[in-house]
Amino acid sequence: MAVIGDGINLDVEQARPCLRVRTPAGPGVLVLEERRLTFTPDLTWSPFRHGPGFLRWLTSLFRRNKAQSIPVEQLLGARLENPAGTAFTVWYAVERVAKAGCVERRSFKLLHTPRFEVANTPGDVEAVAELVTHIRRTSSWWGRATPPHLAAIVNPVSGRGGAARVVDSHLLPLLRDVAGLRVTVMKTRAPMHAAELVRDLTLNVPPAEAAAAGAAAAGGQGAEGAEGVDAIVFVGGDGTLYEGLQGLFQRPDWASAVRVPLAAVPCGSGNGVAASAGMWDADTAVVALCRGRAEPVDVASVLQPPGSRFYCVLSVVYGAMANLDIGTQHLRWMGELRFHLGGVWEIIRGRCYSARVFFLPPEAEAASASASASALAADGASAGPRSGAAGGVAGAQAVPVGAAARGAVGAAAGTAEAGAGGMEERLLPSDERSRSGDMAAGAGAGLAVSDYPAGPPLPILSGLRSLPSPLPDTTDTLPAGWRKLPDSFAVFGAYNTQYLALGARMNPGGRMGDGAWDVWHMEGPPGVGRNASSRPAPRGMRMRSLRMLLGTEDGSFANTPGVLDVVKARALLFEQRDVATYTVLDGEQVPDRPLYLECHPGLCRLMVSPSFQEPR
Numbered sequence: 001m002a003v004i005g006d007g008i009n010l011d012v013e014q015a016r017p018c019l020r021v022r023t024p025a026g027p028g029v030l031v032l033e034e035r036r037l038t039f040t041p042d043l044t045w046s047p048f049r050h051g052p053g054f055l056r057w058l059t060s061l062f063r064r065n066k067a068q069s070i071p072v073e074q075l076l077g078a079r080l081e082n083p084a085g086t087a088f089t090v091w092y093a094v095e096r097v098a099k100a101g102c103v104e105r106r107s108f109k110l111l112h113t114p115r116f117e118v119a120n121t122p123g124d125v126e127a128v129a130e131l132v133t134h135i136r137r138t139s140s141w142w143g144r145a146t147p148p149h150l151a152a153i154v155n156p157v158s159g160r161g162g163a164a165r166v167v168d169s170h171l172l173p174l175l176r177d178v179a180g181l182r183v184t185v186m187k188t189r190a191p192m193h194a195a196e197l198v199r200d201l202t203l204n205v206p207p208a209e210a211a212a213a214g215a216a217a218a219g220g221q222g223a224e225g226a227e228g229v230d231a232i233v234f235v236g237g238d239g240t241l242y243e244g245l246q247g248l249f250q251r252p253d254w255a256s257a258v259r260v261p262l263a264a265v266p267c268g269s270g271n272g273v274a275a276s277a278g279m280w281d282a283d284t285a286v287v288a289l290c291r292g293r294a295e296p297v298d299v300a301s302v303l304q305p306p307g308s309r310f311y312c313v314l315s316v317v318y319g320a321m322a323n324l325d326i327g328t329q330h331l332r333w334m335g336e337l338r339f340h341l342g343g344v345w346e347i348i349r350g351r352c353y354s355a356r357v358f359f360l361p362p363e364a365e366a367a368s369a370s371a372s373a374s375a376l377a378a379d380g381a382s383a384g385p386r387s388g389a390a391g392g393v394a395g396a397q398a399v400p401v402g403a404a405a406r407g408a409v410g411a412a413a414g415t416a417e418a419g420a421g422g423m424e425e426r427l428l429p430s431d432e433r434s435r436s437g438d439m440a441a442g443a444g445a446g447l448a449v450s451d452y453p454a455g456p457p458l459p460i461l462s463g464l465r466s467l468p469s470p471l472p473d474t475t476d477t478l479p480a481g482w483r484k485l486p487d488s489f490a491v492f493g494a495y496n497t498q499y500l501a502l503g504a505r506m507n508p509g510g511r512m513g514d515g516a517w518d519v520w521h522m523e524g525p526p527g528v529g530r531n532a533s534s535r536p537a538p539r540g541m542r543m544r545s546l547r548m549l550l551g552t553e554d555g556s557f558a559n560t561p562g563v564l565d566v567v568k569a570r571a572l573l574f575e576q577r578d579v580a581t582y583t584v585l586d587g588e589q590v591p592d593r594p595l596y597l598e599c600h601p602g603l604c605r606l607m608v609s610p611s612f613q614e615p616r
Ligand SMILES: Nc1ncnc2c1ncn2[C@@H]1O[C@H](COP(=O)(O)OP(=O)(O)OP(=O)(O)O)[C@@H](O)[C@H]1O
Pocket: 155, 156, 157, 158, 159, 160, 188, 189, 190, 191, 192, 193, 236, 237, 238, 239, 240, 241, 243, 267, 268, 269, 270, 271, 272, 332, 586, 587
């Protein structure tokens, strides 16, 4: 042990600084041991019990020289409290468990010690700097020698507009000043700006092996020290992450860029991605970003004629579930409450919605692949649209629910039509836009997978001879293994993760990296046909919907038989056949045309809370 300054010792070899410090409650010794950081006061007061009040002072008399310690696994970092570097506070995170209905929510509360101060000598200042760096490196740098670099994409209009506040209260003071991470803040200036920002980022891609080893460290050792960004943090709602995801897949290097972890800090209205990752609040998100745990998350490619390709990680919803989101946009100022009001309104309305849905269960994937391979072989491996039963009809009706139908939706929602078309316009790079425009003019456009922007391979959809439009009446023209859902729904939603919003566990039992989406549906009355107006719900349906609404917070509706049915899907063919609703991907409306979804198992990586756990 070397003596560095007045009363300050540093056990250099074992990196165990022992500092003689002064707190507002009196002097003592601060020791960093292998398992804990301990402060032992010389006199009577504990640093954790300082503050005004005679009673507090009196109690501390009975706690003479009692050492206070923080387990190292709780440490987060330390902040220098003055320019001279002689004062600092140590920050740590304590786990809290709260009950939300029948499920536990594990979040973190951030706490700090009182201000420790040392004498102003070069040796003391150096020892403090060394201690601060040591705590930061071992607690919050993902096991690296240098601090990871986070790009924070901040949407100032998400939710109630609190994202900028979270930057000032958490991202900069805690992640940067306490944990010592490098944080670059970028504010979005308009819809889809997040995609542009992600497209232009210089990324520090971890090696494939490090990413595959995955769960432990978000970055991996190989990427350390490079100039790029180690993780992309979306400070906003689900829409902000969704837009960023589109940008990620517009990058020419998307195949490696997907190894850079994504994170969601909850500042929107729904925050389904953040909730599904266990990021219940900004404090917990800070701890997660410091610990650097990342898990694989499935991404779905969604193709829509004539040439759009979207990517989503959260959900495809339609009917009541879509109306309570998109139909309540004007109540955004209410935060999550708007979804509950929308849900109640949908129950009062008691509507069912018509749609055509086919899905491929995971266990049927192999059968489907071999069937389509042999069909292709029999056809001489021809590619592109065919004039078969599905393809022939499709050619004439590439946009199945016509302008009149979209007009009706637009009229109902004010800006719905502009929003949907506008998003498609914004999503596609300019060359794709012009291509898709040309294709829209031509009959049969967008019916082969090759008509869509390149990206992750789509073996299941490519196995279809063409993308059927409109969707057929039966599974006869589809490869083996495909199944059909009823044509009418009181509720329909396909989910990848457990939560659709912080207070909505819509997919209890869902796992975000299992390579399948869970399709929840409540069947409506038969005979609701194409382009028909939505029908009133039959008897008992309102009660089932109400049960679902009441059991949404913890997902307990799933325990009541007969409320909803669920199937797992590797791929989905979906066609909207109703004018009184929307089709919504990850909370963002898309045009009301057929969509073809295929799941890419575990393609991206999502940063999760240290206590994140999914059902087995
Ligand atoms: N600077 C901006 N000005 C206006 N709109 C923006 C800006 N930046 C992003 N947007 C748009 O804000 C919309 C809402 O963002 P986001 O989805 O993150 O919040 P939210 O809808 O409140 O949350 P959630 O999706 O979780 O319900 C997005 O559709 C996005 O296009």
